[in-house]
Amino acid sequence: MNQKEKFSKDDGAEKVDESQYRSLIGCLMKVIGAQLYNSLNDPDDSVRDRDGHGSHTASTAAGNKIKGASFYGVAEGSARGGVPSARIAVYKVCFQSGCADADILAAFDDAISDGVDIISVSLGKRSAPNLNEDSLAIGSFHAMAKGILTLNSAGNGGPNTYSVGSVAPWMVSVAASTTDRQIITKVVLGNGTTLAGSSINTFVLNGTEFPLVYGKDATRTCDEYEAQLCSGDCLERSLVEGKIILCRSITGDRDAHEAGAVGSISQEFDVPSIVPFPISTLNEEEFRMIETYYISTKNPKANILKSESTKDSSAPVVASFSSRGPNTIIPEILKPDITAPGVDILAAYSPVAPVTDEAEDKRSVKYTILSGTSMSCPHVAGIAAYIKTFHPDWSPSAIQSALxxxxxxxNGTTYDDGELAFGSGHVDPVKAVSPGLVYEALKADYINMMCSMGYDTKTVRLVSGDNSSCPKDTKGSPKDLNYPSMAVKVEETKSFKVEFPRTVTNFGSANSTYKATVINTxxxxKVQVNPDILSFKLEKEKKSFVVTVVGQGLDSIEAPIAAASLVWSDGTHSVRSPIVAYIDRNIG
Structure with missing residues (x-):
């Protein structure tokens, strides 16, 4: 029986037409394996994606090109993954009850054994554990030793500093930033004023104007503070039903809907999310405008429109939720490494997954819009796979360096935490294919780094899984690791001098000369590079240099962080490394 016959004749299966058959075969050719790990004994004992997260991230990395993709018409256009020609092997380790370390490690082992080229991991810890206690660090170390690069979400703990959970230097930690497509939900007031709110609203209200009521005026039982938040049982149906309600907090939207409101407007402007009924959130300034209109108008009215896309000229900007450094485990390693699109990302979605967490929302979709570092990570994973198609023999660290x-x-000055928010900057897939020079680190280098951190042989072996050991006279520090970025934690107001030894390998023209330029405002x-000219005669030739960073002292008020960049250029390639000095405090 051929595949087409199988899909049309299996007991209990619906007969499929030619287009469905092609879709099924295309899926089978794309997803070449799927395994389940469930040591938690979660009731959802199925490899099927029931919450949509896996489908979204996998399609972002390697989904086929699809025309006319959208979420109910929002963000409509052609959608494709980073490398549409790639195939996907799925390893499901997470459930509503969590992600077990044993399952994560088992999945890494199987992925390595299966011979995958790149591992994309859109999960992580709320805070960074020690390397020997971090299943992601351990699993990705084993992958690195076998020539496989792991890419990991930085975390969604921002804007708090010290929130990045992905800190191991042998994997790429990806922050999330905006794209130039912004999704807005307009609020139109009765006086014609239009405010651009934030949400992903697919509903169209049946009418052009609806009575507007403030939560504090829709109760007879709660005090003004609770009522304006639209909290709990404050809202009275007779005062809310058929109206748009104004709430100080987005947490009151559900209560407003249950009380009979046709929509709600709240004050918590941030990254938009999909809403189960017409909702728009405004920033503080716009919320005050609507308050003024409400107070000064005898019969205030409003409407909430369906979401639409608009151009965002400020992009890319690091998302507020994206986890920040410094690296709490290895202060000398800058994390996150890089940022990529992670806001309002349209990608595939499981049709059995709920669109929102509202039980009454029965919508089923093939595509949805999500935000998070889970969404940014597969963007970079796709780019890493793209690089590997050009350079199949490159080590994981070479690909990481190219990224x-x-x-x-x-612009680090637009953030209180600068490079601790975005690492080296926003990923560039075109330039990453031909970086010119790369900073390589191999397994032995990472072992030496862990030894320099004070890990003994027993602890190192918990990470390496082999008989690696630390020498009795371990020298140096983690800053000596041949990493593409340079970071140092210094004492407040104390002068400092730090040297970063580095080695680059020439993957550009055989005969080439690179000159160093320090960009420092x-x-x-002060930053010095010695030597500041590197001349190569061979491909894969290595040259070493030392970067010296001197400072008179940083302080918590005026300069908690100081950053510069080292750029090696041969006239064609620009090989840029961020240099960051910071004090050990809550910078944000």
Whole structure:
């Protein structure tokens, strides 16, 4: 029986037409394996994606090109993954009850055994554990030793500093940033004023204007503070039904809907999310405008429109939720490494997965819009796979270096935590294919780094899984690891001098000369490079240099962080490494 006959004749299966058959075969050719790990004994004992997260991330990395994809018409266009020609092997380790370390490690082992080229992991810890206690660090170390690069979400703990959970230097930690497509949900007031709110609303209200009521005026039982938040049982149906309600907090939207409101407007402007009925959230300034209108108008009215896409000229900007450094485990390793699109990402979705967490929302979709570092990670994973098609023999660290040193520079002065939010900058897939020079680190280098951290042989072996050992006279520190970025934690107001030894390998033209340029607008540090000219005569030739960073002292008020960049250029390639000095405090 051929595949087409099988899908049309299996007991209990619905007969499929030619287009469905092609879709099924295309899926089978794309997803070449799927395994389940469930040591938690979660009731959802199925490899099928029931919450949509896996489908979304996998299609972002390697989904086929699809025309006319959208979420109910929002963000409509052609959608495709980073490498549509790639195939996907799925390893399901997470459930509503969590992600077990044993399952994560088992999945890594199987992926390595299966011979995957790139591992994309859109999960992580709320805070960074020690390397020997971190299943992601351990699993990705084993992958690195077998020539496989792991990419991991930085985390969604921002804007708090010290929130990045992905800190091991042998995997790429990916932050999340915006794209130039912004999704807005307009609020139109009765006086014609239009405000651009935030949400992903697919509903169209049946009418052009609806009475507007403030939560504090829709209760007879709660005090003004609770009522304006639309909290709990404050809202009275007779005062809310058929109206749009104004709430100080987005947490009151559900209560407003249950009380009979046709829509709600709240004050918590941030990354938009899909809503189960017409909702728009406004920033503080716009919320005050609507308050003024409400107070000054005898019969205030409003409407909430269906979401639409608009151009965002400020992009890319790091998302507020994206986890920040510093690296709490290895302060000398800058994390996150890089940022990539992670806001309002349209990608595939499981049709059995709920669109929102509202039980009454019965919508089923093939595509949806999500935000998170889970969404940014597969973007970079796709780019890493793309690089590997050009350079199949490159080590994981060479691909990692290419991603980091070719990233688009971002303006660190727009963030309190600068490079601790975005690492080297926004990923550039085109330039990453030909970086010119790369910073390589191999298994032995990472072992030496762990030994320099104070890990003994027993602890190192918990990570390496083999008989690696630390020498009795371990020298150096983690700053000596041949990493594409450079970071140092310094004492507040104390002068400092730090040297970073580095080695680059030439993957550009055989005969080439690179000159060093230091980009530094920060008066608190000075950077020198010795030598500042590197001449190569061979491909894969290596050259070493030392970067010296000197500072008179950073302080918590004026300069908690100081950053510069080292750029090696041969006139064609620009190989850029961020240099960051920071004090040990809550910078944000």
């Amino acid at each position: 980091i040193t070719t990233a688009w520079p971002m 920060n008066s608190h540090i």
